[in-house]
Amino acid sequence: MTDSLAIELRGIDKRFGEVHANKYIDLKVNKGTIHGIVGENGAGKSTLMSIIYGFYQADAGDILIDGQVVHIKGSQDAIDAGIGMVHQHFMLVDNFTVLENVMLGTEGGMMLRQGMSKARTELQRLATDYGLDIDPDAIVEELPVGLQQRVEILKALYRGAKVLILDEPTGVLTPQETEHLFKILASLKARGTTVILITHKLREIMAATDHVSVMRRGEMVAHVDTANTNREELAELMVGRKVRFKVEREAHAPGKALLSVKDVVVREGGVDRLKNISFEVREGEILGVAGVSGNGQSELLEALSGIRPINGGVIELNGHQITAEHHMDPYQIRGIGVGHVPEDRHKMGLINKFDAQEAFILGYHRKAEYNHTFLQNKNAILKDCQEKMDTWDVRPADPCLKTANFSGGNQQKLVIAREVEQDPDVLLVGQPTRGVDIGAIEFIHKRIIDMRNAGKAVLLVSVELDEIMSLADRIIVMFDGNIVGEISSDQADEKTLGLMMANCTPDHLQQAGGNA
Numbered sequence: 001m002t003d004s005l006a007i008e009l010r011g012i013d014k015r016f017g018e019v020h021a022n023k024y025i026d027l028k029v030n031k032g033t034i035h036g037i038v039g040e041n042g043a044g045k046s047t048l049m050s051i052i053y054g055f056y057q058a059d060a061g062d063i064l065i066d067g068q069v070v071h072i073k074g075s076q077d078a079i080d081a082g083i084g085m086v087h088q089h090f091m092l093v094d095n096f097t098v099l100e101n102v103m104l105g106t107e108g109g110m111m112l113r114q115g116m117s118k119a120r121t122e123l124q125r126l127a128t129d130y131g132l133d134i135d136p137d138a139i140v141e142e143l144p145v146g147l148q149q150r151v152e153i154l155k156a157l158y159r160g161a162k163v164l165i166l167d168e169p170t171g172v173l174t175p176q177e178t179e180h181l182f183k184i185l186a187s188l189k190a191r192g193t194t195v196i197l198i199t200h201k202l203r204e205i206m207a208a209t210d211h212v213s214v215m216r217r218g219e220m221v222a223h224v225d226t227a228n229t230n231r232e233e234l235a236e237l238m239v240g241r242k243v244r245f246k247v248e249r250e251a252h253a254p255g256k257a258l259l260s261v262k263d264v265v266v267r268e269g270g271v272d273r274l275k276n277i278s279f280e281v282r283e284g285e286i287l288g289v290a291g292v293s294g295n296g297q298s299e300l301l302e303a304l305s306g307i308r309p310i311n312g313g314v315i316e317l318n319g320h321q322i323t324a325e326h327h328m329d330p331y332q333i334r335g336i337g338v339g340h341v342p343e344d345r346h347k348m349g350l351i352n353k354f355d356a357q358e359a360f361i362l363g364y365h366r367k368a369e370y371n372h373t374f375l376q377n378k379n380a381i382l383k384d385c386q387e388k389m390d391t392w393d394v395r396p397a398d399p400c401l402k403t404a405n406f407s408g409g410n411q412q413k414l415v416i417a418r419e420v421e422q423d424p425d426v427l428l429v430g431q432p433t434r435g436v437d438i439g440a441i442e443f444i445h446k447r448i449i450d451m452r453n454a455g456k457a458v459l460l461v462s463v464e465l466d467e468i469m470s471l472a473d474r475i476i477v478m479f480d481g482n483i484v485g486e487i488s489s490d491q492a493d494e495k496t497l498g499l500m501m502a503n504c505t506p507d508h509l510q511q512a513g514g515n516a
């Protein structure tokens with residue numbers, strides 16, 4: 001039966017000091033299938049994939065490709081063995097063209113005209129065969145995220161990948177881009193490529209995969225055929241208990257406005273990113289902001305949190321006015337009772353070299369409780385961090401571990417725990433559950449609802465429509481720097497929101513309402 005296996009792992013074991021990240025893992029992946037891998041944050045999924053791709057060396061165990069043991073000591077060995085990987089954070093050279101990125105590091109020489117022209121022909125063949133349409137001369141940084149990911153896939157195929165690993169590929173994609181990606185994966189499968197897909201989104205697992213393997217705390221705990229399972233069972237296998245998918249949200253009367261935005265303009269390079277927008281968020285209310293990425297939601301969060309000055313209008317935050325003339329920086333804004341969970345935890349939420357205990361006080365480090373007269377109160381910081389890590393189930397609960405060495409989902413928990421636990425009056429939160437496992441999503445959602453029930457104002461920006469619809473009381477929709485519509489969450493459904501996000505006419509919306 002081994003001929004039908006694209007890749008097999010036997011007894012893969014890996015430790016990082018005290019952390020036993022992979023415990024004697026066995027895995028069989030059939031050729032020409034889409035194989036899902038799920039598991040809680042820190043379960044060891046990325047470590048296992050990094051071993052297959054040669055980033056890490058296993059302490060024990062074998063990797064077999066086409067039935068033969070292969071020794072993968074680096075990514076070039078993995079590429080030679082027909083393995084390709086699309087990382088969560090793309091590995092592209094931003095100011096190179098698509099073609100240059102695809103060729104980079106391969107035989108033929110970038111500078112040789114003949115090599116370039118051969119590569120162009122091959123790239124076009126791959127693009128046509130796999131439905132990966134792209135302009136070879138486009139500059140990568142000018143492409144939307146979904147197309148940049150396509151370049152990563154093409155790069156792997158160009159290097160002859162027979163097994164393609166995708167680690168959380170949809171975390172940064174819009175729903176439309178996600179749909180496209182799944183069509184591409186189906187076409188890869190139809191042409192015999194094997195896909196290993198890591199995702200926390202169980203809907204995607206159910207829709208796209210043939211088989212699923214479940215990891216928990218470094219172990220492989222189950223292998224199931226997708227056709228014979230469901231989201232609830234997978235969630236229970238991952239977490240070891242039943243998980244509620246539905247958020248409990250009781251009716252609640254909001255109070256006075258804690259955040260008010262009046263005619264706010266944000267300009268960048270002569271272009272208005274926010275065009276005279278106005279709205280309010282009141283005490284005891286969650287306002288959801290929906291929109292296709294790139295329509296001003298990120299600029300809005302950055303303006304409100306003080307990262308970006310505004311060019312016009314007025315923001316009133318917890319009784320304080322911010323205008324173009326009177327800017328407040330992020331530290332000052334935190335000081336007036338505003339918490340901010342940035343959309344991109346790597347760029348704005350954490351400093352990789354810092355320990356978890358330092359990450360936990362970032363932005364709050366001057367507070368009296370973390371300081372003696374002149375020096376930091378290390379004991380207080382350590383104790384505080386330990387308590388919060390336990391409450392939020394950050395794994396490993398080690399305040400001295402470098403931020404970079406936590407798994408992606410645990411890094412996200414560090415950031416959101418830091419902001420929520422400061423008990424701000426206004427919480428600005430971007431993509432709160434990006435990369436977070438199903439059990440942690442349940443917890444994070446509950447904490448956001450608890451804040452609303454305690455009379456706080458929450459502004460929630462998320463690309464997950466399910467998340468917005470289940471948490472928000474009201475939803476505003478952004479398009480091209482404007483607010484193009486508002487809807488209460490009881491009336492919102494995916495179709496109506498989708499049309500609003502595309503800025504469709506009232507007629508279209510009425511039809512959608514009728515058909516919904």
Ligand SMILES: Nc1ncnc2c1ncn2[C@@H]1O[C@H](COP(=O)(O)OP(=O)(O)OP(=O)(O)O)[C@@H](O)[C@H]1O
Nearest residue numbers: 016021041042043044045046047405406407408409
């Ligand atoms: N370079 C490293 N040094 C120390 N510990 C590490 C390192 N890389 C990973 N770990 C630890 O190994 C464990 C497994 O991490 P891994 O990133 O594989 O989890 P994951 O299942 O991919 O999680 P997530 O869903 O959050 O991405 C975690 O406890 C993590 O902190």
